[in-house]
Amino acid sequence: MSDDWIDILPTALPTSQAIDFVSDSRAGGIALFLGTTRSEKNAQGHDLRSLEYEAYLEMALPQLQTRAQAARSQCPIVKQVILHRTGRVEFSQPSVLIAVASPHRHEAFAACRFIIDAIKADVAIWKKEIWSDGSGTWVQPNVAT
Amino acid sequence: MLINVRLFALLKDRAGADHFSLDLPEKSTIAHAIEQLRHRLPALADHLNHIAFALNRSYTQSNTPLQDGDELALIPPVSGG
Numbered sequence: 001m002s003d004d005w006i007d008i009l010p011t012a013l014p015t016s017q018a019i020d021f022v023s024d025s026r027a028g029g030i031a032l033f034l035g036t037t038r039s040e041k042n043a044q045g046h047d048l049r050s051l052e053y054e055a056y057l058e059m060a061l062p063q064l065q066t067r068a069q070a071a072r073s074q075c076p077i078v079k080q081v082i083l084h085r086t087g088r089v090e091f092s093q094p095s096v097l098i099a100v101a102s103p104h105r106h107e108a109f110a111a112c113r114f115i116i117d118a119i120k121a122d123v124a125i126w127k128k129e130i131w132s133d134g135s136g137t138w139v140q141p142n143v144a145t
Numbered sequence: 146m147l148i149n150v151r152l153f154a155l156l157k158d159r160a161g162a163d164h165f166s167l168d169l170p171e172k173s174t175i176a177h178a179i180e181q182l183r184h185r186l187p188a189l190a191d192h193l194n195h196i197a198f199a200l201n202r203s204y205t206q207s208n209t210p211l212q213d214g215d216e217l218a219l220i221p222p223v224s225g226g
Contacts (some may be wrong), residue, residue, distance in 0.1 A: 035226050053225070054153060054154055054157075055225075056151065056153055056199070056202075056218055056220070058202055059199055059202040059203075059218065060225075062202070084225060084226075095226070096225065096226050116226055119225050119226050120223075120224075120225060120226040121223075122197075122204070122223060123223060123225050124153070124199070124218075124220055124223060124225075125223060125224070125225030125226075126153060126154035126155075126221065126223060126224050126225070127224040127225065127226075128154070138154050138155040138158070138221070138224070139224035140155065140195070140221065140222045140224065141222055141223075141224055
């Protein structure tokens with residue numbers, strides 16, 4: 001069985017299954033990162049209702065697998081899970097889950113940070129903010145509008 | 146030659162489609178494909194300066210030559226996580 005579980009899912013991310021997956025007697029620490037939907041208002045004063053994620057699956061999944069391999073080259077990882085949502089994600093629900101088991105805690109924390117930063121940099125996944133008036137806005141970081 | 150263009154996120158919404166075929170002369174590059182797109186889908190024109198390109202699922206540059214059957218994805222700024 002592989003020591004990496006990498007996937008993009010249209011359903012709620014299975015947090016406890018991810019922790020079970022990385023639990024291992026070789027690990028001295030497990031770091032878990034959950035990226036969750038937080039409450040916001042847009043410039044028109046409308047409340048954020050949810051987020052909607054879209055992925056170029058045929059590209060994004062291999063990208064996540066490559067990031068997992070890169071994390072292994074940076075940090076001693078026993079087991080790791082990288083899961084990302086597609087579709088609608090409600091408040092406080094995770095859109096991304098990273099779980100890393102390493103021999104020592106600081107390696108697990110470092111690997112989690114490395115992976116989430118890599119995902120945000122260039123993995124082919126997009127986020128749409130859905131507002132209380134029913135409108136939607138694609139999030140476009142680093143683009144002057 | 147025919148290439149398959151994939152659109153995502155903002156570009157998909159603006160175009161009202163997530164893919165279509167583009168007929169290009171031999172030896173065309175991605176930049177040539179984008180020029181044709183500006184005319185065919187004016188709704189995308191404002192956004193085509195802020196995108197990356199993936200050819201057959203790998204990032205590449207706009208001067209990359211295309212071949213019949215290629216999949217060209219227009220990648221707006223990503224916002225995963």
